[in-house]
Amino acid sequence: xxxxxxxxxxxxxxxxxxxxxxxxxxxxxxPGDPVFALLPPEALHDLATIERIRTExxxxxxxxxxxxRWLTDVVQGDLGKSYITDQPVADAIRDRxxxxxxxxxxxxxxxxxxxxPLGALCAYREGKRVDKAATGFTTxxxxxxxxxxxxxxxxxxxxxxxxxxxxxxxxxxxxxxVANLKSAALPAxxxxxxxxxxxxxxxxxxxxxTLKENYVLSARAKGLRNRYILFRHALRPxxxxxxxxxxLQLGALIGGTVVIETLFALPGLGSRLxxxxxxxxxxxxxxxxxxxAATYVIVNTLVDLLYLLLDPRIRRx
Amino acid sequence: MKKSWLKIIAPLFTIALIAAAxxxxxxxxxxxxxxxxxxxxxxxxxxxxxxxxxxDEVIESGTEAEGDVDTKVEAxxxxxxxxxxxxxxxxxxxxxxxxxxxxxxxxxxxIMKSMTDTMxxxxxxxxxxxxxxxxxxxxxGYTEWTFELEEGVTFHNGNPFTAQTLVDMFxxxxxxxxxAGIISAAKVAEVVAVNDHTxxxxxxxxxxxxxxxxxxxxxxxxxxPAAANEDFDGYSMNPIGTGPFMMSSRDLxxxxxxxxxxxxxxxxxxxxxxxxxxSVTFRPIPDEGTRLDSLLSGTTNMMQTLRQGTIRDTRDAKxxxxxxxxxxxxxxxxxGGQYNLNNPPxxxxxxxxxxxxxxxxxxxxxxxxxxGISLPGTQWFSPDSPxxxxxxxxxxxxxxxxxxxxxxxxxxNDPDRSDGKAVGDKxxxxxxxxxxxxxxxxxxxxxxLWSATGMVDVNLTNYDQQTHINYALGAPPxxxxxxxxxxxxxxxxxxxxxxxxxxxxxxxxxxxxAYGLDGIFSPINFFNYFDIEIFGWLxxxxxxxxxxxxxxxxxxxxxxxxxxxxxxxxxxxxxxxATEANIVGVNGWVLPDGxxxxxxxxxxxxxxxxxxxx
Numbered sequence: 051x052x053x054x055x056x057x058x059x060x061x062x063x064x065x066x067x068x069x070x071x072x073x074x075x076x077x078x079x080x081p082g083d084p085v086f087a088l089l090p091p092e093a094l095h096d097l098a099t100i101e102r103i104r105t106e107x108x109x110x111x112x113x114x115x116x117x118x119r120w121l122t123d124v125v126q127g128d129l130g131k132s133y134i135t136d137q138p139v140a141d142a143i144r145d146r147x148x149x150x151x152x153x154x155x156x157x158x159x160x161x162x163x164x165x166x167p168l169g170a171l172c173a174y175r176e177g178k179r180v181d182k183a184a185t186g187f188t189t190x191x192x193x194x195x196x197x198x199x200x201x202x203x204x205x206x207x208x209x210x211x212x213x214x215x216x217x218x219x220x221x222x223x224x225x226x227x228v229a230n231l232k233s234a235a236l237p238a239x240x241x242x243x244x245x246x247x248x249x250x251x252x253x254x255x256x257x258x259x260t261l262k263e264n265y266v267l268s269a270r271a272k273g274l275r276n277r278y279i280l281f282r283h284a285l286r287p288x289x290x291x292x293x294x295x296x297x298l299q300l301g302a303l304i305g306g307t308v309v310i311e312t313l314f315a316l317p318g319l320g321s322r323l324x325x326x327x328x329x330x331x332x333x334x335x336x337x338x339x340x341x342x343a344a345t346y347v348i349v350n351t352l353v354d355l356l357y358l359l360l361d362p363r364i365r366r367x
Numbered sequence: 368m369k370k371s372w373l374k375i376i377a378p379l380f381t382i383a384l385i386a387a388a389x390x391x392x393x394x395x396x397x398x399x400x401x402x403x404x405x406x407x408x409x410x411x412x413x414x415x416x417x418x419x420x421x422x423d424e425v426i427e428s429g430t431e432a433e434g435d436v437d438t439k440v441e442a443x444x445x446x447x448x449x450x451x452x453x454x455x456x457x458x459x460x461x462x463x464x465x466x467x468x469x470x471x472x473x474x475x476x477x478i479m480k481s482m483t484d485t486m487x488x489x490x491x492x493x494x495x496x497x498x499x500x501x502x503x504x505x506x507x508g509y510t511e512w513t514f515e516l517e518e519g520v521t522f523h524n525g526n527p528f529t530a531q532t533l534v535d536m537f538x539x540x541x542x543x544x545x546x547a548g549i550i551s552a553a554k555v556a557e558v559v560a561v562n563d564h565t566x567x568x569x570x571x572x573x574x575x576x577x578x579x580x581x582x583x584x585x586x587x588x589x590x591x592p593a594a595a596n597e598d599f600d601g602y603s604m605n606p607i608g609t610g611p612f613m614m615s616s617r618d619l620x621x622x623x624x625x626x627x628x629x630x631x632x633x634x635x636x637x638x639x640x641x642x643x644x645x646s647v648t649f650r651p652i653p654d655e656g657t658r659l660d661s662l663l664s665g666t667t668n669m670m671q672t673l674r675q676g677t678i679r680d681t682r683d684a685k686x687x688x689x690x691x692x693x694x695x696x697x698x699x700x701x702x703g704g705q706y707n708l709n710n711p712p713x714x715x716x717x718x719x720x721x722x723x724x725x726x727x728x729x730x731x732x733x734x735x736x737x738x739g740i741s742l743p744g745t746q747w748f749s750p751d752s753p754x755x756x757x758x759x760x761x762x763x764x765x766x767x768x769x770x771x772x773x774x775x776x777x778x779x780n781d782p783d784r785s786d787g788k789a790v791g792d793k794x795x796x797x798x799x800x801x802x803x804x805x806x807x808x809x810x811x812x813x814x815x816l817w818s819a820t821g822m823v824d825v826n827l828t829n830y831d832q833q834t835h836i837n838y839a840l841g842a843p844p845x846x847x848x849x850x851x852x853x854x855x856x857x858x859x860x861x862x863x864x865x866x867x868x869x870x871x872x873x874x875x876x877x878x879x880x881a882y883g884l885d886g887i888f889s890p891i892n893f894f895n896y897f898d899i900e901i902f903g904w905l906x907x908x909x910x911x912x913x914x915x916x917x918x919x920x921x922x923x924x925x926x927x928x929x930x931x932x933x934x935x936x937x938x939x940x941x942x943x944x945a946t947e948a949n950i951v952g953v954n955g956w957v958l959p960d961g962x963x964x965x966x967x968x969x970x971x972x973x974x975x976x977x978x979x980x981x
Binding site: 081089 | 456460462463470542543544545547548600603604616618619620621622650651652653654656657658660661663664665666667830831832833834836837838840842843844
């Protein structure tokens, strides 16, 4: 186990280095001077101000020098300050991570709670009406973009029924758990549609095979109840694929909430990242990208470790 | 809702609306004719935008704009009441609230105006009136402006507001990212405290409309310099002003809450201390549809939009029975595009005029979603503006496809054509807008028209807004820009000198030197167009405060622009504040002297006199 962790850590560091360097170089290619993004057009005829800001932000240095300086600071825990808001990047990420993380987690939970039992039911009722209806639903869920789902949910739950808010985030610390869940419900549901459909299909495909295994037949012959067989004997070996995918989905959702955060006006990492890109806020882009990349790799590492716990066959290997 | 299913099948707008349209002047600094003497009192109802005798004449002579959408500014008749909160959905977050340092467009101004007072305010008739400055006067040469200050004003932290405050502010403003440029344009050399409540601004050159610069928050927004010096970065999140509200909490990209300032210096006409509301909550909601849905569902009580499509949707919602009030504003800000005269063949007036004459303005406005909302532009002033000129409107090259085509043909067949191509070869024009769906539709209309001549090769390009601006700007030292025909917006309801003088200054140091104007140049002359006569007229206009003289000079500027055609116009920019029906006072607030304020120019609300009519 120690060797596995060491190898994983080394891969994480290499991945983060590659991602951060690539991001830095790509942002550098964006046309235009980042100083101009900080100033209104009316201020641009004051060359002294432009030069002062450029000097303060050390933008005159070569790109690799600036990257090296940034990397040195990162290793010491300093992600720098936003060019636009002057807020420490680490603080900005800290404020936004709970929102994006909660969204991603809730979406993953929705996707698991609905998708896995749905897939199990479809496998159990293979070929029947319920299986066909569910397959149609999952096809539609995969086809419809998440923001379109979001627009529909706003129309239904906000305009029509007035049950849930259409925008904004209620932080637990200031507004309480109930308000928080109400503000998270629609965006999380919007994000969950596609992963839910994927989970359902994966579990269905896996379980159809599993249900034909000899040990399942033995369990039936012993007179065990169908529900017990389904969830105790069949689901566990069929869940490994779904588990892998859930981990991948969670990682992807953390970096993929941009559109939903913008649609629902949520103060998450995604909306801040998109603003930073438009504003040429290099420090914020670097910081958030690094964080998302690190999260993705860590989550996948944890999924791999979970495999070891769940499947004794892999442990023996 | 009638339009609900249409909204469901328009998913691409969700992403596309992240990108803003062309940048332009969203600042809300002052405008109108200048006056040397103190403010005067006016209490009659007036039209929504500036109305002087000149504007009345314009309207009476039959040029009232078809489709004029401005909501009338009217005095409040309801009885005020204390208490309550208003939550407003804004287009974007204010990334910084340091008025001298952080760029602040319309959504940001809505927040900033709740906490920051300015030295002067604008009346409904377009003149400037007292706010923190109770009255002012200038010397004969308009190089020294003396302001008497309101007494008994304190900042949110209890520090007093005195003349010395403005002197200390000036030290920060001199090097402020935003204010340094304004100081340069306003020619402020020094700020002197004459006594505790009298301050003098000393200019390096005459400027008859100087108070206009103290209407905008960039130079005129009053902040506590001691607090700013103590925590320069932190001030951005917690500004200390003299305004009716104080910062309570700031959750970036989510909500900013301001609460009532119990020691606000202003009272209403009955002696009741302002403000009336307990708090105001600002929510950035970038998606236009979500912002409107938030208002209609009660998640918010108010919303601001600068999008014609959303204005149309809001009007539809009201027709469907939504209990909301629409406060619409158009003003001078006009859209269109600029030609880069440094980029052949756009350096030839035949090409520019020809392309402009082939531009069907009505079709473009329709593509932008502005039919019945946006007035066609012919100059930098709207028909309601006292600066509007019928002569300039008549002189502007109107849609005439055949005439435009003839001009292009003349150029194409000219053996000395400036693009160096052979006679008969097509001209090449890059036509660029940010990737907003309506802007793309608009330039596609223009592209079809230009291409239909068979003599124009149009290269359509889209860049995100920052790249779009950077291409027009270019790089130091000359800032020439690489663009061709480039979507843009210009003008505001400020005094014309606050935007025209920098937009038409020499575009390079070399040009400046050639005309003996060493050191006077402007990188935001994106047309790369300089006319020494225009420059002279603009300088002349800040050397007098006689309206008729200034009007004549600005009319000549517009006439010259109509002749040389450095840009084409689409329509004036419509903006909207939509509120629940019980919110009163956004329209109809008054100045300390009792005169009627300018309402909600550029859809920026003033919060000090807003109340809930229960």
